Amino acid sequence: MALIVQKFGGTSVGTTERIQGVADKVKGFREQGHDVIVVVSAMSGETNRLVELAHSMQSQPTPREMDVILSTGEQVTIGLLSMALNERGCPATSYTGSQVAIVTDNAHTKARIKRIDSERIFKDLELGRVVVVAGFQGRDEEGNITTLGRGGSDTTAVALAAALKADECQIYTDVDGVYTTDPRVVEGARRLDKITFEEMLEMASLGSKVLQIRAVEFAGKYNVNLRVLHTFQDGPGTLITLDEGSAMESPVVSGIAFNRDEAKLTIKGVPDIPGVASRILGPVSRANIEVDMIVQNVAEDKTTDFTFTVHRNDYDRATVVVEQIVQELEAREYDGDMKIAKVSIVGVGMRSHAGVATQMFEALAAEGINIQIISTSEIKVSVIIAEKYLELAVRALHSAFELDREPMEDNGV
């Protein structure tokens, strides 16, 4: 018998039929003797409907009132799911974020959780009740309703699991786990039984949108066992846990992540003098453009080339800023490219294995793929390549690191 927090997102509760399905699932867990806390999102489409209503009232909706309106989405779902559970003879009680209470700071529409009062929840669990909690929302110290921002329901679930010291936090989604890479690109992509928080963070930040980054960080910080599962298919899913340290048990590379969301800009012939990087990136960030990769190589002839990548949506705005910078720095010229893709290998095993990057570059070279930019972190190597090579590169790396093969059983060797 375990204490489990389960989170069902907007698609999982998108229709009344699906809410009934979730109720069946939750009831099954209760019948196995587990204590269950369920966190739900608004029914899919509902949040967008409410946002539109708000924008029809005010060009820049007052954030406090936005939260009053948005929080009703989850409030309807908790009532409906509790009814469906009661109908099944599985007693349930719903709580809004305010009622729990999930206390946050007062940064409306993007609040952060400060603490959770777990007294009422424990009382209900003792009475044999399922507790259904509205995700994505809380209240500040003054009792104003707050929301946690997009993906906040994952964070609510993890925070509850941490506060209640739950045995597991299960995030139900439309995929049956975390894969070595996108199965739509690589046929042999394989579901991982386990992945570390750090690897998951790198995978998530690279576009594997299974879990919200904030929720993974939170789970890592409070050591919450996080499991990703499919809502409507049975299966073990993927468990995200602490790195247990022994590299022998970890494959060198756990997964291949990629995205096509970026564009690159290169300023050529930049004077190689102190402070030049901030003179380039200062204006960019002041224009509210987020920069991802930044590469500067050693200088030749007292000038250097400076490259960075931005989100494709920001590319046009970024070129305007860069044009200005070229004039101010008396750089030679600038150059931009939207048709790029970023491919990364991720794995905690890299830490203790040399030559992983080399193996990656060789695999790409063998396919004739030119590498434009390289950037590395402790458990990740990322490269920028021409977009047209993306699928080829992912497949080549997936095979080079033998990700299509089941890993050997952990046998303590």
Place this chain on the structure above:
Amino acid sequence: MALIVQKFGGTSVGTTERIQGVADKVKGFREQGHDVIVVVSAMSGETNRLVELAHSMQSQPTPREMDVILSTGEQVTIGLLSMALNERGCPATSYTGSQVAIVTDNAHTKARIKRIDSERIFKDLELGRVVVVAGFQGRDEEGNITTLGRGGSDTTAVALAAALKADECQIYTDVDGVYTTDPRVVEGARRLDKITFEEMLEMASLGSKVLQIRAVEFAGKYNVNLRVLHTFQDGPGTLITLDEGSAMESPVVSGIAFNRDEAKLTIKGVPDIPGVASRILGPVSRANIEVDMIVQNVAEDKTTDFTFTVHRNDYDRATVVVEQIVQELEAREYDGDMKIAKVSIVGVGMRSHAGVATQMFEALAAEGINIQIISTSEIKVSVIIAEKYLELAVRALHSAFELDREPMEDNGV
């Protein structure tokens, strides 16, 4: 400068355009220097949508969870109206019933208000803000969300006006005031400038659905000046206040109320013995059928006839109960009629004027209308007549009591 509570119902806030219109109206009052608290209902249609969702989950929805779901309707409206006011440079803050807090008992879906904390509201008013409060809802002592039942928004407005000692509670509707009778029936029907709480109660309970009875009772109990006004037309509306006592200033009859919602049942040849009335009405009320008028005349030959009226929707169920009663009491037979109507004259002036009932009966007789049942209270005389005479009767009475003429100015004569 006054402190005003204004209530806008579901139709008044039925679309985003109408909410904008309400915001314009509220802003106008602020600019006149008044302190304004606005109570709003859910956008029309929203409550029904939520009720349907609930019933798709559970045949008999859990009342506590019903309230969780239903209360979201007003919560969306308060956010939207606050945004519209902020957009107009008229600072506003919204509060749910829980946030105010409007504390109720725990009778979910039909809770009664116990007390209101007015501290936050006064603080906001002092800061020059408009306070927007969700009608129809509150919370119990444990923090569970409650709703007050249909028409609860009127009650919220009156209760707030009482708690805040407001100068006036304005209920905005789709009519421009309380009329001497239904203008669709009598062309000369006239808007009343003033009416007493007692008269309003009698009018309301007879089918003039301008205000909820509970709200009028509440206003009478706490002596809240209540005004009925049209949302989208300017005008003074009708003020509902205490009876100021001097009959000289009151017209004898203030209005003619009527309804077609009732059906009558007569048990004939009932033994005239003690306890017979309760042996008839006991089974009826145990069947959850509400009885309105009850008439029993003096006995002849040791038997009597016993007549009562019920809502037409309950007529079929009532005949089944009555059939049983006839057998048990060994009464002669029973008789029923759905095609009846109830017409009443209402006025506090009746108290000090004899012969008002006679004047009523004469007016009906002059039109050849037979009276089937008569029932009276201190400020009301009601008769049951055949439904086909309804309009004729109302017009005859309206004219007999000179309700189409403007009353003389109160000049203390």
